[in-house]
Amino acid sequence: MIHVLRETHNTPAYVERALRLTGGTNRFGEPNFRAVWGWNRLTWIGGRWEDRDAAGNLVREVVELRQVPKYVPFDCWHIERWCPPELYGSPQDWYARTVECEAGRTIPALGPYPHRGEYEHCLTLAGVRGEFVQLTPTIAEHVARLIQASRVLTAPRRRQALDRRDARQERDFDALAYEVLDDAVPAFHGLPWIRVPSPRP
Numbered sequence: 168m169i170h171v172l173r174e175t176h177n178t179p180a181y182v183e184r185a186l187r188l189t190g191g192t193n194r195f196g197e198p199n200f201r202a203v204w205g206w207n208r209l210t211w212i213g214g215r216w217e218d219r220d221a222a223g224n225l226v227r228e229v230v231e232l233r234q235v236p237k238y239v240p241f242d243c244w245h246i247e248r249w250c251p252p253e254l255y256g257s258p259q260d261w262y263a264r265t266v267e268c269e270a271g272r273t274i275p276a277l278g279p280y281p282h283r284g285e286y287e288h289c290l291t292l293a294g295v296r297g298e299f300v301q302l303t304p305t306i307a308e309h310v311a312r313l314i315q316a317s318r319v320l321t322a323p324r325r326r327q328a329l330d331r332r333d334a335r336q337e338r339d340f341d342a343l344a345y346e347v348l349d350d351a352v353p354a355f356h357g358l359p360w361i362r363v364p365s366p367r368p
Contacts, residue, residue: 174242176204178302185304189311193249195283200248200311202302203286205241209234211278215269230269232278243293244302246310247286255281289314 182202190200213232220226238245255261258280265277290310292300300306317325 173206173236174204175207177207178202178204181304182302182307185308186311189308190248190315193251193284197249200246200289200307200314201286202244202246202292202307203238205238205243205245206236208237208245208247210237211275213274213276213278214267230272230274232274238288238291240291240293240297243291243299245288246290246292246307246314248289248314249284250287251284252281255285258282 178201183198186200186202187198190198193199211232212235213230215228215230216233217228218226256264261277261280262275265275266273267276268274292302292306292310294300
């Protein structure tokens with residue numbers, strides 16, 4: 168028997184309330200934004216699975232739908248936004264695009280059609296170096312407001328913002344590369360030099 172142990176956390180009620188107040192609710196009365204712990208957020212994946220014992224030996228192969236963690240990293244908070252079912256096309260389109268054939272059996276690789284819509288990833292809550300950041304109502308509310316504000320931007324303005332971000336990242340990388348290369352070169356590029364004292368008045 169295989170046991171998978173996961174660190175799970177429920178979203179604090181005060182964070183849920185802050186996201187509901189900021190983002191409102193969808194047609195089903197559910198929040199438009201929610202925060203989920205990485206290990207808690209599971210999604211359906213269909214395909215061929217290999218089960219192994221503790222020593223790594225193959226126990227069995229099976230073609231089936233399984234629920235697996237949707238986001239990496241698992242040990243942090245993720246902010247999601249609800250997307251309506253029509254965003255995924257009709258059920259016929261969904262199955263036409265996602266059904267795969269494994270061992271003579273057809274299986275929906277992305278699971279069943281999302282009749283009630285689906286929550287999609289907006290942001291992984293982490294520091295600059297990927298370090299853990301605790302979820303607070305202020306952070307959740309701020310993220311939801313930024314996502315809402317970005318939805319009213321026109322396509323050209325979004326493109327300009329992405330171009331500015333890319334240019335800034337390129338400048339930062341060039342500056343870092345220059346510093347690293349400059350530190351690796353000996354003083355005066357290895358040329359001999361002598362100190363000339365300044366003349367005394």
